[in-house]
Amino acid sequence: MLQLANHTPFAASIAVLPNAQGIDTLYVIVKGTATLQPTIALAEEQVPVTMADEYYGDPVHTSLKACSEMHLGKPGTDVLLVGQAWAAEGQPVTESFVSVKVAERSKHIRVVGDRVWKGGRGCSSPDPFMSIPLTWERTFGGIFIEGDHASGEQRNPAGCGFLGDRKPAEFADQLAPNLIDPRESFDRLGDEATPVCFAPIAPSWLPRRTFAGTYDNNWQTKRAPYLPDDFNARFFHCAVPELCFDRYLQGGEPIEVHGASANGPLLFNLPAPRLAIDIMVAGSNEQPPANLETLLIEPDANRICFTWRAALPCDRKALKVEKVTVNLAGARSRA
Numbered sequence: 001m002l003q004l005a006n007h008t009p010f011a012a013s014i015a016v017l018p019n020a021q022g023i024d025t026l027y028v029i030v031k032g033t034a035t036l037q038p039t040i041a042l043a044e045e046q047v048p049v050t051m052a053d054e055y056y057g058d059p060v061h062t063s064l065k066a067c068s069e070m071h072l073g074k075p076g077t078d079v080l081l082v083g084q085a086w087a088a089e090g091q092p093v094t095e096s097f098v099s100v101k102v103a104e105r106s107k108h109i110r111v112v113g114d115r116v117w118k119g120g121r122g123c124s125s126p127d128p129f130m131s132i133p134l135t136w137e138r139t140f141g142g143i144f145i146e147g148d149h150a151s152g153e154q155r156n157p158a159g160c161g162f163l164g165d166r167k168p169a170e171f172a173d174q175l176a177p178n179l180i181d182p183r184e185s186f187d188r189l190g191d192e193a194t195p196v197c198f199a200p201i202a203p204s205w206l207p208r209r210t211f212a213g214t215y216d217n218n219w220q221t222k223r224a225p226y227l228p229d230d231f232n233a234r235f236f237h238c239a240v241p242e243l244c245f246d247r248y249l250q251g252g253e254p255i256e257v258h259g260a261s262a263n264g265p266l267l268f269n270l271p272a273p274r275l276a277i278d279i280m281v282a283g284s285n286e287q288p289p290a291n292l293e294t295l296l297i298e299p300d301a302n303r304i305c306f307t308w309r310a311a312l313p314c315d316r317k318a319l320k321v322e323k324v325t326v327n328l329a330g331a332r333s334r335a
Contacts, residue, residue, distance in 0.1 A: 005325045008032075008275070009042055012326050013049040016318050019072055019311070020233065022226035023120050024318040028277050029069050030290065031032040032327055036261075036302050040268055053203070056135070061143070063136035063158040064202040067238045067294075073309050074293045077249040078239035081167045081198035083300045084131040085111040085179075086262045092128035097182070098259035100198055100243060100297070102270070107136075107242040109196045110180045110258070117171040121189040131179050134260065139179035140186060140193035154206045156195035198260075200238040209237035226276040248291040270295070274329030277310040280319040288312045 006012040010032035019025040033043040050069045056062040066080075079102050087093040099108040113126030132138065141159020143152030144166060151164045161177045168189050179196050180186050186193040201208050212235050213219075213228035223229065237244045251272020258265045275290040294307040314321060 003323045005323060006030075007327045009046065010326075011033065011046045011048045013070075014324055015070055016314070016321075017070075017072060018226055019313060020227050020231055021177060022048070023313045023315050025072070026279060026312045026314050026318065026321055026324070027070075027073070028279070028288075028290070028312075028324055028326065030275055030308045030310075031069065032273065032306045032308075033072075033223070034271065034304050034306075036266060036268075036297075036299065036304055037263060040271055040304070043303055047303070049307075055202075056137075059202070059204075061158060063156075064200045064238070067200045069294070069307055069309075071236050073233065073291075073311055074236045075233050075294060076237070076245040076247050077292050077297075078200075078237055079105070079245070079295045080200055080239050081244040081257065081260060081297045081299075082200075083298055084133050084258050085109075085259055087130050088259070088264075090130075090262075092130055094126040094128050096104055096259055098134065098198070099256070100260075101254075101256040102243065102252040102295070103245075104250070105243055105245065107196075107198065108182050109198070109239060110182045112178055114178065115176040115187075116173050116175055117168070117189055119169055119172050122169045123176040123187055123189070131262070134179065134198055136195065136197050136199060138177065139195045139197055139304075140177045142197045153195060156197075156205065158202075159195055161186065161193065163187065181260065190214075194226070197240065198243070201240065203238075207241070208235055208238065249295065250292075257297060257299065266297075266299060271306075273306075275308055276327040276329045278323075278325040278327070280310050280322040280324075281312070281314060281317050282322075286312050305310075 013032045015027050022071040031049050033047045050066045053068045054066040085098045094113045096111045113129040115123040117123050136158045140161045141153035142162035143157040143158030144164045153162045180192040181196045211232035213231035219228045253270045279286045288310040290308040296305040
């Protein structure tokens, strides 16, 4: 019987799934949780591996709360931030900015207080706020369904402010977007705007679904149930493009988060724990590398989560995998 021996303080799980080429592959997923303040330190409570996508409500109308970590692997590291925009110095404001910078990549969002659309195309002045959720529901987007006709912002069907074929009067007293691209000034209903957020992107939204591949008659007759030939592993990336790395972060990279914590800026270097994965297959020991695929920053929960993945194609030896051992690097003697 396959055994998982996890000698780290982190959560771990395993799965055998066909990879993009249809080869049975053993995946080892390890998820570590650390506190952010007063210092980066191992958290007493370790967040478990997320087994399936979790939404805030109906997946058609709400955004993704947490991404499944049971998949075939990302070609680089995603950086996500889930939380709120906080007013600086504990005083209500009508506008603020939130920024996330990791290594050479960064993203900035302008945050304005609650506004409502007036009878025409304009909106009211922003209300003062102490905090505003950093969710896709709070930025430009939306979907409109009438009979068999549907239209919407395919980058963010859960958002607000998408006019489409409707009349501006139908939006009277509805909330306008709080999260705005700093390069734009979205204060007029019907204007084009860019959805902005730091939270995960759902698999059915753009740009993720463009990487899912083609599921047509050719796929049904030649490839099903495996992934189509034009499937791209970038589909598993759920971070916004600005914070989606085409390489794996190695540790030591500087991280700055401004405007997303009631306690002020978060400034630290990415911790660099190293994992050692040993897989015993038919009496032979394999040691696939563990890559950091997801970095999730949650200031309100005072934690940061790291998700690593190791993959070993097993094909016909999948049933001969005997034991998976997870250690911190330098502790392989415990295998």
